[in-house]
Amino acid sequence: MYQNSCAVTGVCHEQDQNDSMIFQEPSLLCVESDYSGFDIVKATQYGALSRVRELVESGWDINQPDKETVTLLHWAAINNRRDIIDYLIERGANIDAVGGELNATPLHWATRQGHLGVCVQLMRAGADPTLRDTEGCSCIHIAAQFGHTALVGYFIARGINADLQDRSGMTALMWASWKIQALDPVRLLLTLGANEQLLDNVHGNTPLHWAILSRNAICIKTLIFKSKASLDIPNLHGDTPLRMLQQHVGSAWLGDKVTKKIMDITKQRNYSKFKKFLFLKLTSDSTMRYWTMIFMPFLFFYATGQIISIDTYFVIRILLIACLYVIASTLGKTMFDDKLLTMLPLSIYLGTKVWFYLTWIIYVTPLEPLFTTCLFIVSSGGLWYCFLKSWRADPGVIKNSKELRYRTIIELSERDGSGFEPSVFCSACLLLRPVRSKHCSVCDRCVAKFDHHCPWVGNCIGAKNHKFFIGFLVMLIVMCIWMLYGGYIYYSQMCYLQYENGLWAALLIVSHCTPWVGWVMMNASAHLIWVTILLICQQYQIICLGMTTNERMNRDRYRHFINKGGKSPFDRGPFKNLVDFIDCESTGIFKPLRRDWLNFFWLDLNDGKSSGEENLLRVTDNYQYV
Secondary structure, X not given: OOOOOOOOOOEEOOEOOOOOEOOOOHHHOEEOOOOOOOOHHHHHHHOOHHHHHHHHHOXXXXXXXXXXXXXXXXXXXXXXXXXXXXXXXXXXXXXXXXXXOOOEOHHHHHHHHOOHHHHHHHHHOOOOOOOOOOOOOOHHHHHHHOOOHHHHXXXXXXXXXXXXXXXXXXXXXXXXXXXXXXXXXXXXXXXXXXXXXXXXXXXXXXXXXXXXXXXXXXXXXXXXXXXXXXXXXXXXXXXXXXXXXXXXXXXXXXXXXXXXXXXXXXXXXHXXXXXXXXXXXXXXXXXXXXHHHHHHHHHHHXXXXXXXXXXXXXXXXXXXXXXXXXXXXXXXXXXXXXXXXXXXXXXXXXXXXXXXXXXXXXXXXXXXXXXXXXXXXXXXXXXXXXXXXXXXXXXXXXXXXXXXXXXXXXXXXXXXXXXXXXXXXXXXXXXXOOOOOEEEOOOOEEEOOOOEEEOOOOEEEOOOOHHHHHHHHHHHHHHHHHHHHHHHHHHHHHOOOOHHHOHHHHHHHHHHOOHHHHHHHHHHHHHHHHHHHHHHHHHHHHHHHOOOHHHHHHHHHOHHHHOOXXXXXXXXXXXXXXXXXXXXXXXXXXXXXXXXXXXXXXXXXXXXXXXXXXXXXXXXXXHOOO
16 A cells, blocks of 8 residues: 555644654644744645745755655645645656655555646646556556546546556456445446456456446446446356346345346346247347337227226226236236336327327217318327427437547646536536536436426427427327317217216216227326426426426525525516527517527526626636636
């Protein structure tokens, strides 16, 4: 290990028998301001620049190592004495001097402590991050071992190979997988292109092997689901990650998601041995499972309607429906993984709308003029236009190239790392967060002016498709009203339904006269209720509050909302909020305030009290990254 040698500016503490500095928390140390009795090593450790300058100018050789072969630059680097580092470099200090028990450079020492600013200083002065210490580790390996994510990113951005191997063949990804029980720096390394299939030289392990050996559940989950790391690569002992994970199925530390994944893989591979059985073959075929998910809600909607239409006791119908949904649940557990299950709401939406159309054509069209059916179809055209725009259109994804990621990391690192705050920097996408953006965990991407991820359209709702989503809700309400009107016409003309006799009498007639139409009307009513509530909430947020769903739910986490007492700094009043959202311009009446939310990098409000357009457009100097 490196010598434990950190000190703190303006503090005093005892020394051990070897005269090595012992690290202590600053709050536990006493204040000392007289440095006149300090030797040059101690003055460097304490950050006493004036004393260091005095001793150097009196003839001290700044490259002279102490009895432990440690130079002044080592001590300044490990103690984060940046002003002294500047002075020593200016006076000709050897930037890559080797010292200490591990024959490490000052850059090694600063890396181990996680001093990003010092590392930037040293590399600007020409320090070589590829040099290895006695243990065979270069700086990127040390940064990964200690979980210094920003440093890992900085080294890669400055040209260090993400797959650089140490003397034993370990990469930074392997070290992080083994040592760090956290999402980063593993996620960052994968995002920057680290190879998750490489093997070390001693054990033949991949990063996933190392994560399993250390029971690093977070890393295992990240490697399997984010990078699709192979489960079938054997190490030198012949153990594959899959075999190792199978031994831990049922362990609490492994997590439900990984356990389910392992069980699904095991089950599918067992099924492959019995391909002569059609059902087992279908459940192991990815294409078949996909289309089964698409059509299953359509088929089960029809089956439920047919059960309701059976002329038998009501209790028997309820039992049959219950059996049907037990079958559906069993199929879901057998055939679908988590990724396919995220498509279920979208499949339900598509299936029910198809039956809406078929029901109208079969039961309502013969009773109404052709003009009414044309109106129904034309008005529903607006629904499908808005749905497709909400589903397939870009919601405002913030794109980032590899070169831009590197440039962003370098710029933020050279700003003392202040820009790596989660409110400013997305560690998943490695990009600066525009105001009101958020990383969607479902889609794994950052979306500008993020509102929410909608499972019913299978997409995020953000800056570019929010208007279409509102249009989708409005037109869905219109379609549901049409279906209720069509059902009313059908029962009034074909079943002689008299609504004046009360609700119970009407339900009895519906249950005996074409229950299928009643089943469709019930679904239309349920859709109408929840979509209307959702639309009201959306309009209230947009018009009255001037905020998104994400901001309303998380405003206590955003500084610019906290400074405004929980109110939106983007609120311009109901009328202007509506005009801004619709983005409708009319000379002298409507003047929307247009912003490019994909490139709006504004963070702070001066005091949280002022208001107005000029305050909204203010960008502080510290966060002007564009």
